[in-house]
Amino acid sequence: MxxxxxxxxxxxxxxxxxxxxxxxxxxxxxxxxxxxxxxxxxxxxxxxxxxxxxxxxxxxxxxxxxxxxxxGALSPGSLDLRERALPFLEDLVEVTRHNAQLAIRDGLDAVFVERLSARDAVSVVSRAGSRLPLHATGVGLVLLAHAPAQVQELALASPLRRFTSRTICAPARLREALAQVRRDGYAISDRQIEMITYSVAAPVRDAGGEVVAAVSVVLPTGARTDAAVSAVRTCGRAISRALGAP
Amino acid sequence: MxxxxxxxxxxxxxxxxxxxxxxxxxxxxxxxxxxxxxxxxxxxxxxxxxxxxxxxxxxxxxxxxxxxxxxGALSPGSLDLRERALPFLEDLVEVTRHNAQLAIRDGLDAVFVERLSARDAVSVVSRAGSRLPLHATGVGLVLLAHAPAQVQELALASPLRRFTSRTICAPARLREALAQVRRDGYAISDRQIEMITYSVAAPVRDAGGEVVAAVSVVLPTGARTDAAVSAVRTCGRAISRALGAP
DNA sequence: GCCCATCTCCCGGTCAGTGGAAACGACTCT
DNA sequence: AGAGTCGTTTCCACTGACCGGGAGATGGGC
Missing domain, CATH: 1.10.10.10 (Winged helix-like DNA-binding domain superfamily/Winged helix DNA-binding domain)
Structure with missing residues (x-):
């Protein structure tokens, strides 16, 4: 170079x-x-x-x-999104007893703008500032599902990195997963990055209704997800409202 | 310029x-x-x-x-201090039900590297990335009390900005306050920035025993401080241990 | 359609930046 | 004490990346 x-x-x-x-x-x-x-x-x-x-x-x-x-703390992702989201992320951690994450999309990556941890929760690999590919994370699936069609096609056309034996690597499988995320309104990421974790993610919208971020909790593999889904979706809506979403 | x-x-x-x-x-x-x-x-x-x-x-x-x-997320203040401190700050918010802050010293300023909020807590003016003068904040009093003597003398020789009628502006008063912080091992900041808040702050030390940060909670004016003092000091020690302090 | 403010692009001139080499400082080994 | 090694700091002749005024393009308001 x-x-x-x-x-x-x-x-x-x-x-x-x-x-x-x-x-x-x-x-x-x-x-x-x-x-x-x-x-x-x-x-x-x-x-x-x-x-x-x-x-x-x-x-x-x-x-x-x-x-x-x-x-960097003056960037919109930090000053606007992250500062407004923090109280709701704290609520989410307290209610679910799991680690919570907030991420935005940058190209084909999920960038974690915040991660709060819960006592005794399963540990996660991300920290504020980390990046992971969209296809392999709960937040990433949400962000990609609501990205412009061109971004989705680019992701589907790009090599999909494998992290575990269960990581989605087939474009057809990813396309199907994205459609399901749009139908359901949330994503469940099953052992995509590590074999010991699920994550549950929901969209965060801005004043214009655009999906600008995603929020998630990270659960141990095998944990019941239904309560987490409710909590994460509620959190996503609360953050959205704080951002001026209708 | x-x-x-x-x-x-x-x-x-x-x-x-x-x-x-x-x-x-x-x-x-x-x-x-x-x-x-x-x-x-x-x-x-x-x-x-x-x-x-x-x-x-x-x-x-x-x-x-x-x-x-x-x-910026790769700076030591973020990557090392703030990431390690976050779980303990979350604990502090949960236990005290007040907003918690973590700050470092930069020259004669306290720079807030994190601020977590508690539901229904009295609001605070700082956010991650904010600066306030050392003399007028609880975290600042702790950071200044344990700064090199030259920094302390410089602060005492500089104009001390007034925020409320109670802000410490006399060098002699500040010197006395710093001595008390060193004696007590914590600081109580009484209506220095706003008339509606106290803050209680304690030191955070690194592996070498140096005070590298301060942690605080912000209380409404008039609130009992004794329980907050205990919680903040305990939190400061826990973060210190996470940073490798003896 | 006109006016105004803002933004974009061009290009001859120049000085801020270049980087190899030498000097300096700290440390280790004999 | 002296030599060698490694990393850092400084120097300076040279040059091309940067300068910024001005012309043109764009978009919004009336």
Whole structure:
């Protein structure tokens, strides 16, 4: 992958070195992983430090700085959706005793904008900021089912990544699942990401009635889902109302 | 304020136009508010769109893009502190029935990295991403009391902003309050930001024993604080342990 | 249809950014 | 104490990415 010529491109390539698996890096690692020459990397890092987009710890490791977090907190997904949804997610956790998640669609991914945990609940792999493919998650099935037809066709035409032996990988199976989600008004994701979890997801709509997010709880495999379905759908409607949905 | 000469400086100045009060803006607004010429603004905005750092809606208004939120979610304050603290904050809300907050210090500000709300609790002005001066908040008093002496002296030497008639504005009063926080191991903030709220805050320590955050609940003015003090201190210790504190 | 505001695009000029090389600092080993 | 290694920092001649005024395009309101 060639290094971008533009300065902004280089800065974002540098920032892109950080991930959940690598939340910090040395200067040399940043240079090596971004493909930028060492002195170029040094200059960019110095300026990103000045703008608080990066921080440096006592041992010379760099990590994402507070300023990027603050800027990110101004995104509509955070400032509007997530802040309004939080009280309802807390209700959902309290009522169902399971972990709750809120996700939006970005391309063919579900991006988790919040995850609240319940005491003693089955653990989940996502955290705020995680991405998972749409087809393999409850929230993703809801988001895809209500996405523009073009997005659905693109998803059906793309390789569908397998996570467990039960992950939906056949386009025909996915198409059928999406139709069922639209009929039912919710999705149940059965052992798609891990063999130990179900998830139950429902849509969240905005003032225009568009599905802009999905909310879910994650249950242990084999748990009864009917009460969870009711709770999640109710939560989805409450969040929708908070967003101004009719 | 002159426009920075560096491209990164200009980009951050542009992004700095966005705030909680102004989460979106048109191209012309971005140019006017940042001080950048229109065509310069247009070029920068176009590239920030490409990198998903900005988004544009159907009516031509720009807002912070998902990529900045994702990058920000990788900051230590979010990925390490906030993700680990969330379950304990949820516990605190459930037990005390009050809104809970988690904040870190940045200069002379308390930056709220999380705020969970309780049903029917007194509302609070902060949200994730908000800043308030240290001296005027419970979390801020805790963070300042345990900050390096140089930071404390700087705060004492700086103008102390008044929010209510009870806000601490005299350096001597603040010094005394900080000493008491260190003695007690917690802070009670009495009608400092609004006349209708107290807050009770306790420290959160890292593996090295340093105070890296503070947790609080917000009570209506006049409410008994003793039970809240116990709950908040217990929560602070639990989060500390999750961060590897001894 | 006209006016106005906003947005988009062009392109000659220039200075902010480039990156290899040298110097510096910290650490380890003998 | 000295040598070697590794990572970081600094320098500076060169250059092309960026600059931004101005012309044109677009869309909304009257």
């Amino acid at each position: 060639p290094v971008p010529k533009s300065l902004l491109g280089r800065a974002f390539t540098l920032l892109g070195v950080f991930s959940e698996q690598r939340p910090s890096a040395t200067l040399s690692e940043l240079s090596r992983l971004s493909g930028l020459p060492l002195s170029t990397t040094h200059r960019l890092v110095r300026e990103l430090l000045q703008w608080r987009a990066l921080d440096r710890d006592a041992r010379g490791r760099y990590s994402i700085g507070l300023r990027l977090w603050e800027l | 002159p426009v920075p000469k560096s491209l990164l400086g200009r980009a951050f100045t542009l992004l700095g136009v966005f705030s909680e009060q102004r989460p979106s803006a048109t191209l012309s607004e971005l140019s006017r508010l940042s001080g950048l010429p229109l065509s310069t603004t247009h070029r920068l905005v176009r590239e920030l769109l490409q990198w998903r750092a900005l988004d544009r809606d159907a009516r031509g208004r720009y807002s912070i893009g998902l990529r900045l939120w994702e990058l």
